[in-house]
Amino acid sequence: MDVSQMQGQLIDYTASLFREGFLDDQFTQLQQLQDESNPDFVFEVVSLFFEDSERLLNDLGRALTQQIVDFKKVDAHVHQLKGSSSSIGAQRVKNACVAFRNFCEEQNTEGCLRCLQQVKQEYFLVKNKLESLFRLEQQILAAGGSIPMVE
């Protein structure tokens, strides 16, 4: 398909992500920070987010399956994850983290494990979506077009 069609597709997809709550305004902020001196800013940040998050999720998994759960540590991890996800605008992940933290305060292991699942799910969903988004963008750039921005 030609460039303008792909651009239209991208716009629609991005709009749907916002609509469905996967991404929030912070993601738009990130896009605004991308410029000539920093052309892959969003991609880099998101990649870092993926790395960080996966590490944190592993740590969380390990920490919660210990005999004696160190809730402080768990809380610290969740706090980190919340911070990261809110920094890039992964709204649903962030919300899940907020719920997670409540259970941590209550020192509810069951609840935490459940939340961990939730967080993981949301994380993988948003990861998928973002990866598709980047793929589309790459296609457009390869075809010689430029990334459209919704003002």
Added chain:
Amino acid sequence: MESCNCIEPQWPADELLMKYQYISDFFIALAYFSIPLELIYFVKKSSVFPYRWVLVQFGAFIVLCGATHLINLWTFNTHSRTVAVVMTTAKALTAVVSCATALMLVHIIPDLLSVKTRELFLKNKAAELDREMGLIRTQEETGRHVRMLTHEIRSTLDRHTILKTTLVELGRTLALEECALWMPTRTGLELQLSYTLRHQNPVGFTVPIHLPVINQVFSSNRAVKISPNSPVARLRPTAGKYMPGEVVAVRVPLLHLSNFQINDWPELSTKRYALMVLMLPSDSARQWHVHELELVEVVADQVAVALSHAAILEESMRARDLLMDQNVALDLARREAETAIHARNDFLAVMNHEMRTPMHAIIALSSLLQETELTPEQRLMVETILKSSNLLATLINDVLDLSRLEDGSLELDLATFNLHAVFREVVQLVKPIASVKKLSVTLVMASDLPEYAIGDEKRLMQTILNIVGNAVKFSKEGSISVAACIAKTEPLLDARAPDFFPVPSESHFYLRVQVKDSGSGVNPQDIPKLFNKFAQNQSLANRNSGGTGLGLAICKRFVNLMEGHIWIESEGFGKGCTASFIVKLGIGGRSSEPDHRVVPLNRVQSNFPGLKILLMDDNGVSRMVTKGLLMHLGCDVTITSSADECLRVVSPEYKVVFMDVGSPGTSGYEVTRRIHERIPKRHERPLIIALTGNTDKATKDNCLRVGMKGVLLKPVSLEKMRSVLSELLERGSLRES
């Protein structure tokens, strides 16, 4: 032989003769030997002698002759056979050589003779060349004189100097006795003696111009020899005793500027000539040589050119003086005009106020009077007063407006207004009068006519009202139609403004209004005068309509101010009239809608170029995001991920420190305290701002207590960060938001 005793011979005859022969032979031999020697000596001296071989022969011949004579000396007495043999040999050789020489000479003598003729020929040639040399030298001298003369003549632009110099130099070069110049008089019928060489003040001799001798000179461009007795040459009373020298006259054309064609030499079509007369010294028997005549002709031409230059210069000086005078006069006139305008403006300004005030008083009081109880006659009187004073007020306003318009001191009040409303209002205003006259008024507005426009509403309404009012005024019956639309980009069909092209642009459009009436019409010839001031249509039917006659003039000026054009068309009396105008208005108040357009990547907005910021955040993603944000704003960001690192790096060169205090376990407050200790001086210390995920009061208080200057909620938007940085740089802290 026995000798007789009677007479003793004086000498022995043979002895004496023998002796003399002996001596002669000896001398002959000597001479014969010395002559070749001399010859050889001289030939050796001269290198050019061509006949050496002959000389050798000659020498041999002489030597041998000498030898013969020498040997002869021995033969007087008895001699031996050897001597005889030698003698014979010598004689034989001599014979051979002498014959050879004789033969040789036969060849040579003609040559030698011809040498002489050649020598004569060369001598003649040399003499001739000498003569020619002399001639060339003379010509060269003449040429030099001409050049010098020309130089002298052309080095000045003053007519008198030119002519005087000519005469002096000619006189000197040619050694003249007298040289004179005759100029034609103003009438052209006489020649007047203007300049002479010897006379200081020539008396005003004149000779008629049509003398045969003068005609002869004028008809040819060569120097002509004339008789010394002709009137032009008779400058001095002739003594009669001496022979006057030869006289030559030449014409000097007096050229005008118009004589100089562009492509060719000046045509001698001019009729005016001056006459130059040159006289050789009397009693000198000198003759006019050809080269001297040529010199005179050349000089005459040069003088003509120089004179014309002088004439041109005189003319241009005169023209310049004239222009200067005109300039001065114009300047004076301009200043007078300006003074007049100022005076009028002052007058108007005063009158403006002075006239309006009483007018207002009259109108106001008359209206009030109208409200009171009056008898019918009184009422009639008051109404008349009111009507007249209204008319007078309108007249005053019109006059004052017009003068302001003419000055150019009137400026349009531009504002956004409702265009449709203007038309509606005008129609409303004229409807009453129109209905009284039973005229129908229709308004048609084009669908693409914008509702809002930018322009001078009051004056636009005044213009439309005036035109529609005129239409109503001058129609006794029928209908009036007012049509408003956007002018198309096509030339107007009005011959008076062939160059008027209404070209709309993004911000302007041209409004076109046409008012058609079915009234009395206007004579097409009068149309141009309609827009003149105070011109009234003097037909009988309109005597009573009143009016100042200024309305259309003012309308025209308003329309011109609005960069437009106004015109009237009519087919004649009784056929109605169409008044149209086009004005330029701004397109009013449209808001641009947002649209999805492909926007190129953002440009870096460096609002805070070079601002050094230290960032402390242990969350990698959030750190990267904040860094990107600050860099986007042009800041110079240093990132640290732990308290220790932050403390290591911090220094007075950082203006702001953003510190993440959200995560438990980070000792943001501790770091702040340590920074305060490290850098005690307030003006050196960077401003410390907390970044946190929660903004409950406790966190805020804690932050402020340790000396942080503000608290920011993460995530921070671009705009928020920009305003935060601005506020920080301005105030040094963040307001409680």
